Amino acid sequence: MNSYKKKYYGLIGYPVGHSMSPLMHNDQFERLQLPYSYQAFEVDPADLGEAVRGLKALNYSGFNVTVPHKVEVMKYLDDIDKEAEIIGAVNTVEINNGHLIGRNTDGTGYLQSLLVKAGPVLTHKKILVIGAGGAARAVVSALINHGAENVILTNRTLGRAELISESLASPEKVKVLPKKEAEKETPSFDIIINTTSIGMHPNVTDTPWTTAELKPGVLCSDLIYNPLYTKWLKDAEQAGAEILNGVGMFVGQGAVAFEIWTGLTPDINRMTRIVLEQLGGDE
Ligand code: ATR
Numbered sequence: 001m002n003s004y005k006k007k008y009y010g011l012i013g014y015p016v017g018h019s020m021s022p023l024m025h026n027d028q029f030e031r032l033q034l035p036y037s038y039q040a041f042e043v044d045p046a047d048l049g050e051a052v053r054g055l056k057a058l059n060y061s062g063f064n065v066t067v068p069h070k071v072e073v074m075k076y077l078d079d080i081d082k083e084a085e086i087i088g089a090v091n092t093v094e095i096n097n098g099h100l101i102g103r104n105t106d107g108t109g110y111l112q113s114l115l116v117k118a119g120p121v122l123t124h125k126k127i128l129v130i131g132a133g134g135a136a137r138a139v140v141s142a143l144i145n146h147g148a149e150n151v152i153l154t155n156r157t158l159g160r161a162e163l164i165s166e167s168l169a170s171p172e173k174v175k176v177l178p179k180k181e182a183e184k185e186t187p188s189f190d191i192i193i194n195t196t197s198i199g200m201h202p203n204v205t206d207t208p209w210t211t212a213e214l215k216p217g218v219l220c221s222d223l224i225y226n227p228l229y230t231k232w233l234k235d236a237e238q239a240g241a242e243i244l245n246g247v248g249m250f251v252g253q254g255a256v257a258f259e260i261w262t263g264l265t266p267d268i269n270r271m272t273r274i275v276l277e278q279l280g281g282d283e
Helices: 021-031 045-057 072-076 081-088 105-120 133-146 157-169 179-184 231-238 246-260 268-278
Strands: 007-013 035-044 062-065 093-095 098-104 125-131 148-155 174-176 193-194 219-222 242-244
Touching: 007 021, 007 072, 021 035, 021 093, 021 246, 021 268, 045 072, 045 174, 045 193, 045 246, 062 157, 072 093, 072 098, 081 098, 081 133, 093 105, 093 246, 098 174, 105 133, 125 133, 133 148, 133 157, 148 179, 157 174, 219 231, 231 242, 246 268
Parallel strands: 007 035, 007 062, 125 148, 125 193, 148 174, 193 219, 219 242
Antiparallel strands: 062 093, 093 098
């Protein structure tokens, strides 16, 4: 064992019973021989403030935040970084000498997995993003930060998509379109990203987008990992598309949080393997 001091990390959510984060992080701590540990805590929304103060009092070094606390937690933090502020949600908190800093690693984590499949440059890619919840906000913000200039955003409730576009530093790079109009542009999209829950267990036969008239070489990306491959991804693959499931984003957000906390680079392949083992599949 090396000379590192013992440190504690955690996750707060409601529920958290199914979370794969403790295994994923504890395995990396072990691999790097760090005397650190990571536990998941189920926190009732009514107790959120007390839980955050409790983690600070117990000398935790950081924690992840998941549904339904990602927005509400912001009022209990000392600082929010720029990206988390634009996204309007925090999924990773760093505690430095009692100072709580909120960040959001969902978008950058997702981007890491997307770029492996899409190539490093997004500037001239035409990208459709479906959905306008917190996940869409994180994804759109990461795409624009990485240089994407031609993003189409569509959502069942169009007003929510407009709010995302308006909150960005470069709203001109994101065009909001109703589904019917966006659908007509299907043959021209280079990347299609589903950020909605359409197709998630138990509604596994629902699909968020057509797989007819896809552009040859298109990349279809679904943030869902339950099921591992949604019907939409399977149909898209059959139609000749490249596909990317939601495991990459889950692992990516964890990897970026790990780097923030430890300053060390985690082994993404090993993290992915652990998550896939939990989900009962392989890639
Ligand atoms: P998250 O923070 O995980 O993104 P969310 O804020 O609840 O979750 O957002 C869910 C997204 O899925 C929204 O874009 C939602 O559309 P609305 O804004 O119109 O509610 C979308 N969504 C969920 N179920 C849907 C369905 N059956 N049909 C169309 N869109 C759906």
